Amino acid sequence: MSASTPNTPGRPQYDVVIVGAGVSGNTIAMQLGLAGKKVLILEAGVAVPDSREEYMENFYLALAKTPEAPYPTIAGRTSVNGSITQADPATLPTPRATVLGLGHKPNLSYLVQAPPEADDKNNKDPQNPKPLPDGSVRGLQFSSTYERIGGGTSWHWLGTSLREMQNDIQMKTKYGVFYDWPVTYSEMQELWALAEKTIGVAASVAQQEPLEVVGLKFPPGYQYPMGPIPMSIVDQTVSTGVAGLQVPGMLDGDGDKRMYDVFVTPTPAGRNSEPYQDRRVCAGNTNCIPICPIQAKWDPTVTLGTALDTGNVTVSYQSVAVNVAVQGKSATRIDYLVWSRDANGKLTSEKKSVTGKMYVLAAHAIENAKLLLMSQDDKGNKGIANSSDQVGRNLMDHVLYLSWALINPNDDPIWGYRGPLATSGIESLRDGDFRKYRSSFRMEIGNEGWNFSASDPYNTTMDYIQGANNALLNPNKQRLGGLALVQKLNSLLTRQFRIGVMFDQAPLPENRVTLDPTYTDGLGLPRPHIDYGLDPYTMEGFRVAADVCSKVYERMGAQEFTTTGKGGTGDFTYKGKNYHYYGAGHVMGTHRMGNDSASSVVDGSQRSHDVPNLWIVGSGSFPTVATANPTLTLMGLAFKSAKSILTELGS
């Protein structure tokens, strides 16, 4: 069977056609392939390379080591007039959101973000819109990025494999806000176990048990597939330093008056503490994002390999789905463009179609929404599976606040820039009555010094070579060389650490993906248009988190250096204080799941309410952000979808 077999009415070419070879698509393909079902995956991007050396070389030579740096490169390797050159998304077959392309500039940013901004190279001032009367800030930029390549964005996931807390999936019932998830916690426990085995999660139940106070529960006798990743010296130092610290649920004393314990727990991780699936143990490359050089961290290409080994799964690369044809209540075929570049680099494409009994959209939260909005029903109306009008709405990110500090010079160094990027976190503040009033958060302790927060070691190094103070550690603008430079840099860089805080951002209907009416990609397809902002519920979480971070540093005797408004878009003002937010790469909500077809796009199996032979999967189905990083949970949900597809196909 091949994708080019002519469509015979009544006899689909495949049992299931899946769009997207990432976490969800590969997991479903694996399950279907193991059950003997014939599956085609349409992957928009290039094939998984035979060796990751090619991607490593891209990483080494990238001028900015952004999450996308290793992957088929769209940024120049030589700077021009002090700037990194980038391809215009209008010229690329599969442009994607990139860190370097952030901003309201459609010639750089694949996502067309409102409002547009003058293309002024020198305008590095934060875009800091005035709050509306209700405290909301609109016109912000969506800062998360994603890949469109074989294997998907989780090439550069961190590996964090936390389970959600019990109340994460019942916010409406427990706290009267937002939505409940249409799955039970006990079912999620089974799904997480499947995902943990597939990924190979390293953790210890005993180490996680203190989190029972915030609603983390394991079934009796449960064991992770392998033992935990050792805590870094950074983790150990923070853990000791915060001993006994308690913080209030709300800053202003009203609402939740409880005091919450702050404590550190090791983070369950999708990286090997022992050989697993023929992959090596972690060597602490401190590079999980953007790429693990030795694949000690699970990524979706591992599961794709298992799927392909069944002999029942085929992948068609460079195949961009452009239309899911729907007749009545059935999806009948997927139209797609197979693109290539000729010898002169000219982009060409050929239109093809493929049929299946069932269809799965696993293209990413934003790309799923885009494809649904582009697709046509039999009456020629644009937009399918959208009787709820929720497709593309409730766009959420696990928005991130970053704080950073230097450990006290009288203490031993904290030895960052060593080990996996993060090995522990503060998970003890993820649940409480405060969730009625403000967003909850988890706190990730970084092992990479000020790399994320202040572009170090580059920044401080250049500061002391050139006599500048961009990283704020050279206030006297000293210029040093020789052993004096070594000793100064050593004393500073080995004392750096940071805490990243990720928020349970509120689902808002006005945070939305639509089809941009003006801008297209290199295949002539509309690009996603993003309207985005933050509401007071979410921003109050930032306010509390910034305070908690400061209390942690104070308790440790560390000196905080967190700055906001340090450049680029991504700042907002709340209650008179300026904050900078980052994207976490955790994109959610654009086709949310629920039991009510009037207010949700898919059901608890991620099956379309409107088009029952169509599953729309991934973190786009999350009704709320919840507090864990999403990969483990979205893989668990993919197992649930695979099961429902198999039931429907009859096995």
Add this chain to the structure above:
Amino acid sequence: MTDIPTPAPEADVQDFANMSAALTGFQASVLKPKLDPVGLARTYYEFALAQVGAASMSALLNAYRSIQSQPPQAVADMLLETVSPTPSNQALICQSIIAMWYLGAWYIPGVKGDFGFPPTPLQIISSQAYTNGLVWKVMQSHPMGFSPFTFGYWSQPPGSLSTFGVNTGSGGGQ
């Protein structure tokens, strides 16, 4: 720049390596080992030469040769003109040479970063330049994405600076 001979004479490369050792604080045998499969000293010398031109490089090496018998820190401070409020072009070239060894990239002399960010380099000189960057040794660590260490090393403190090739001047120990 047709006046640049290639390959550069070995004696110039060796002097460049010795000067770089003083500027960076590392041992010359680390920058230019006797058995040198990577050959970064030559790569860097030729790269810098192409960037700054033969006249500037020749003047710099001669300036170094005239003071090379002094202690390494004194050599570094003189070449970098650390006490001068307005370092010369030659001192700015020395800054770029340190940055090249530390970060594996060529930073255009005198171009500083702004708005809290470091300057963008012209280019990363090679993947081996990245993985041999000295700043990672300064931190008693390893380049991000290139760990020579084994599972769990991060739960223990690292070895001393001298084990990372820094010329601590005491012949060993930190």
